[in-house]
Amino acid sequence: MNPITELRATTFVLHQDNIDTDQIIPARFLTTTERTGLGRAAFYDWRFDASGAATTHPLNGEAKSHAILIAGHNFGCGSSREHAPWALLDFGFRAVISSEIADIFRSNALKNGLLAIVVGAEEHAYLIANPGIELRIDLETMQITGPNDWHTGFALDAFARRCLMMGVDQLGYLLAQDAAIAAFERNRAA
């Protein structure tokens, strides 16, 4: 994973609450054994009609030129499929911002370098109302800045942030705990 300290990109707005992982990637695409190439399946049933023809949904149009997804409340609810962030990343999104992001989705997203960021209701309303603006997400200062000095802070788990900024995953950290894990196992067996 590449280290991320900041992201500068424009926003695409999906103003709908409770967008679940079945919308982000329908289950019939989950028979894959790979994690690549899932962008074609992202929001598939919104982007293609029953005959397989592309719809006029903005996800087939302007979305392609924006890398920050502004989504309605409680984004990513539903299943634990990591295929959801894989699909969003492959589709071209680098960040998703909402007023609430479901637990497992957020954890999965951050592990893959998709910035899943929760902002306050007021800031969220501003972002929803102003599609296409350029934002700068700064992991160093934990600030999002926009046009005309608009800015807001956000919270991110300190550990997830460090992993993102260093471009490492958690597995190395866990494997380095081997002695503690072995001691724990011995204690329990005793």
Place this chain on the structure above:
Amino acid sequence: MNMKTLFDKVWQQHVVVPETQEAPAVLYIDLHLVHEVTSPQAFAELATRGLKVRCPDRTLATLDHSTPTLPAIDGELPYVTDEARHQVATLRANAATFGIELLDFGSGQRGIVHVVGPEQGATQPGMTIVCGDSHTSTHGAFGAIAFGIGTSEVGYVLASQCLLQRKPKTMAINVEGTLRADVCAKDVILHIIRTIGVEGGTGYAIEYRGSAIRGLDMDGRMTLCNMSIEAGARCGMVAPDEVTFAYLKDRPRAPKGDAWEAAVARWRDLASDADAQFDRQVHINAAEIAPTVTWGTHPGMGLSLSESVPNADDAQLAKARRYMGWETGEALTGRAVDVVFIGSCTNGRLSDLRAAADQLRGRHVHPRVRMLVVPGSDQVKRDAEAEGLHDVFRAAGAEWREPGCSMCIAMNGDIVEPGQIAVSTSNRNFEGRQGKGSRTILASPAVAAASAVVGALAVPASPRPERH
């Protein structure tokens, strides 16, 4: 003073390295359940890094999501695609390579991952249990901390038997009083989600408490905990008690002899202390819960069967009304249905099949309706057939299938056609969940089976108790 919750106690017993500001806790995992859909990329990662599975004996795999529910023809299972067949073959190969037990076809123990864990006695009180599947919350019914993880984390647990976790807040949902005779666990959980909302549980571990919960059998408690994730919660739990112990005793993977006695003594201490503090308390009067179904496109859009579709002009409600094809203010009962699905990790256990059969005995499925009954596991199928439930279903005109997830997630070829209305005992009614364009009404087995007979969403008839 003892003030710990059930969650606190189990959590504390599994902390390898405590949580700090800088890093989450390293939490030890007792049981890791694996299935074919969310594991291939994790095993591939281990192979790439040259890692082994740290505790194969704490890892148990099964096949459920992509598997056909029709029997083999000439020894060949009718997979929906070659990719699905390949996915199953991949888990088989990974299990062999990494030395993990796989409950495969022919083992007699295969089934939906959240059905087989408990029925094998692998799921036990006080454990930490994870699986690359959000409905892992099911296992919390035994007083375990059980939650779903993503594929990266599946790899972490395979390699280290641990996860990095921040401790969630705790919520007590107290359901006090006596449930109506026509109300079951599915109604209780749909009522709870309707009450606290689909993100009401976000950031929390829920403990279900109160006399109505203690009165549920293990199948009911599993149904309840199963849908904790539909309220956004990290996990759901019920304190282990005599009902739990009676269920587990003599199960194949449960402790035996002296070890059993010692385990039960340990498990008895797990219940929340009398003055345990929860971060949030919710109180629900059991008597107010009616048979409940969903009308909309997320699990929080629940109503009792006697209600009508809301007429508020809220954009989200209007969108759900349009998708589901309801008239504003239309009564729920009487809505014509095309498909009825009995099964899933929510309601695919023996007592669920009995409740459905009770509605069908001596009756017939409406000619308009396709009814599919899918047992949750090989064991459930055997038990159901031993009491003749398959004959009841077949005589009524329903299809009796092989175990699997089937129409709950519709990735094995069992689908609801575009525009069709399904009354389903599963857990998610999202747009297209049961196939592109499918429309789902979530309900209990009794409501689903009653609706199959009427051909429309219906109140269950008084069961005909000729079972025994």
